[in-house]
Each structure stands twice: as C-alpha cells, then as structure tokens.
Amino acid sequence: MSTTPLTSEQISELANALSSARKDVRILDGFPGPIPSTLAEAYVVQDGSIAASEQPIVGWKVGMVPPDLRDELGAERILGPVFKDVCITLTEQQSKGQAFELPVFAGGFIAIEPELVFETNQDIAPGSINTANGVEHLVKAAYAGIEIASSPVIDLNGYGPTAIASDIGNQYGVILGTSIPDWKTAIAAMETSTTINDELINTAPTDGIFNGPLSAFAFMIDCCAERGITLPAGSLCSSGAITGVHETLVGSTSTVKFGDVCTMNFTLVDNKKA
Known part of the structure; x- marks a missing residue:
C-alpha cells in the first residue's frame, strides 16, 4: 500500500487499467499500479470504473476489513457496485437444486461467498436516513444469495482492502435465490452451508456475520450517503x-444451502466461453 497520496493521473x-481488464477479459499478473493508501482514494478509483461501465448499478456488495486494519483505514467494511449484467435471479427450479453455471475470470481471482441479499x-x-435509528423498516425482502468474487487481478485479496475496493469490491456477480419468508425470524434459526467438489467446507449461522447482516445494510446506506449516491x-x-470467502477454480462444482429454504447447485465456467 502506498503511503503517498495518488495523483489524479495515477487514479x-x-x-482505466482495472476497468479495461474486466471489459477485455484480460488477466493481470499483479495490481496494475500503486495501491491506494486510503479507502477514500480507493472509492475515487472505483468511481472511475463505474463511469467506464455501460451497465447500470442494481446494488452493492459489502465486504469486511480485517480487524487489524480497521483503525488504520477508519472502517469495518468496504463497498463495491453490482452491475445489472452480473446480477442473476434464479428460477424456482434452480433455487431447489437444479444445476446452473456461473461465469468467472479463469486464471484470475475466484471465490464464492454465500450471502444474505437485502x-x-x-x-x-444521501443523508435522508439516520441508520442509528434502525434500518429493518427499509427492507422489502431478504434473499438466499451468493456473491461471486472474481477479478482479473491474480490474488487481488492479497493486496488488501483498498485494492479490493478499487476493483469494484472484487465481485463479479450477485445471485438471487429464494426470497426468505418472515426473514428476520427465519434466519435466526437457520444455518448456511457451502460444499465444493463434494467436500463440506463450512456451516455457519445464517445471521452470524459481524454485528449481524443488518449492520452491513446500514453500512451500505451510510457509505453511499457519504459518496453522494442515491439508492433507488x-x-x-x-x-x-x-461461511467464508472460499477460493476455488473454474470447473469446480458447489452447493450452497440456506437451511431448507434454498439449495443452489452450480458450476463455475470461464467467462470467455460462457
């Protein structure tokens, strides 16, 4: 991570390097420039990638900052845009186990992450909501979901949170499975599991992320407000x-289960061939 502020030219x-690599499906052997020293700088880089995209934003992914970097960066979480072309709503059959395929950057960073999607x-x-008063009333629905974390940058996560935020939060899609009825009560009693290539990787409480999933929802609202972004x-x-950030490879098969509510079976495929 650079300790010198980036110039506007560097930003x-x-x-341009990050957005063009995604657009051209071109793998990068390393992070293509100095790593921003602050999240504020990283979000300016991210804004450039957003401006370069022809796709509308349909939502945002929220990721965690490692505990040992939270004081330094002044944040517990980071934010990245989800573009329309990589947001997939599953059919009822796919939410009940029918297999489907998900494209990723073959040779780049690839991971799957079971997530609740609000x-x-x-x-x-911006500024219209005081999240300290609670945000549950702003939730229309909660879905069993998956974030596909994929980037042209090999080992993007190894470069730290500001690099991840710079490259649109290291995501390449959000998958919407079943809408969870009576979601707040349901997730309190639900477990989520991840299996990759027939090996159970982890099982965890569905509502067990840091400070609960609504804290991530509140963070999205606050971070967008700070950046002057309206959420439609x-x-x-x-x-x-x-259950964790599970790195894997093209060709791997996975099953993500949200209790008895949703079962998602999928194979990761090369986005050049998808």
Whole structure:
C-alpha cells in the first residue's frame, strides 16, 4: 500500500487499467499500479470504473476489513457496485437444486461467498436516513444469495482492502435465490452451508456475520450517503460472507444451502466461453 497520496493521473490510469481488464477479459499478473493508501482514494478509483461501465448499478456488495486494519483505514467494511449484467435471479427450479453455471475470470481471482441479499423498499437519498435509528423498516425482502468474487487481478485479496475496493469490491456477480419468508425470524434459526467438489467446507449461522447482516445494510446506506449516491427502490445489498470467502477454480462444482429454504447447485465456467 502506498503511503503517498495518488495523483489524479495515477487514479485515472488505475481505474482505466482495472476497468479495461474486466471489459477485455484480460488477466493481470499483479495490481496494475500503486495501491491506494486510503479507502477514500480507493472509492475515487472505483468511481472511475463505474463511469467506464455501460451497465447500470442494481446494488452493492459489502465486504469486511480485517480487524487489524480497521483503525488504520477508519472502517469495518468496504463497498463495491453490482452491475445489472452480473446480477442473476434464479428460477424456482434452480433455487431447489437444479444445476446452473456461473461465469468467472479463469486464471484470475475466484471465490464464492454465500450471502444474505437485502432489497430496499424505497428510494434512499444521501443523508435522508439516520441508520442509528434502525434500518429493518427499509427492507422489502431478504434473499438466499451468493456473491461471486472474481477479478482479473491474480490474488487481488492479497493486496488488501483498498485494492479490493478499487476493483469494484472484487465481485463479479450477485445471485438471487429464494426470497426468505418472515426473514428476520427465519434466519435466526437457520444455518448456511457451502460444499465444493463434494467436500463440506463450512456451516455457519445464517445471521452470524459481524454485528449481524443488518449492520452491513446500514453500512451500505451510510457509505453511499457519504459518496453522494442515491439508492433507488429495489437496490440490492449483498451483506457479507456467511461461511467464508472460499477460493476455488473454474470447473469446480458447489452447493450452497440456506437451511431448507434454498439449495443452489452450480458450476463455475470461464467467462470467455460462457
């Protein structure tokens, strides 16, 4: 991580390098420039990638900052946009176990993360919500979901939170499975599991992420407010990895289960061939 503030030229070059690698499906052997020293810088880089995209934003992914870096960066979480072309709503059959395929950057960073995905029930303008008063009333629905974490940058996560935030939060899709009825009560008694290539990787309480999934939803609202971003009604919040960030490879088969509510069976495929 650089300790010197990036110049506007460096920020522009970095945003261009990251966004063009995604657009061209071109793998990068390393992070393509100096790593931002602050999350504020990283979000300016991210803004450049957002501006370069032709896709509308349908929501945001929320990720964690490692505990040992939270004081230094002044945040517990980071934010990244979810573009329309990589947001997939499963059919009823796919939410009940019918196999499907998900594209990723073959040779780049690849991981799967089971996550609760919240949907907002109204427009949220910057500064219009005091999240300290609670945010549950802003939830239209909660879905069993998956974040596909994938980037052209090999080992992107190894470069730290500011690098991850710079590259749109290291995500390549949010998968919407079943809408969970009576979600708040349901997730309190639910477990989520991840199996990869027939090996059970982990099982964890569905509501067990740091400070609970609604804290991630509140973070999305606050972070977007600080950046002057309005959240339209229907915006999605992928609220953070429940069982962990599970690195894997093209060709791997996985099963993500949200209790008895949703079972998602999928194979990761090369996005150049998908």
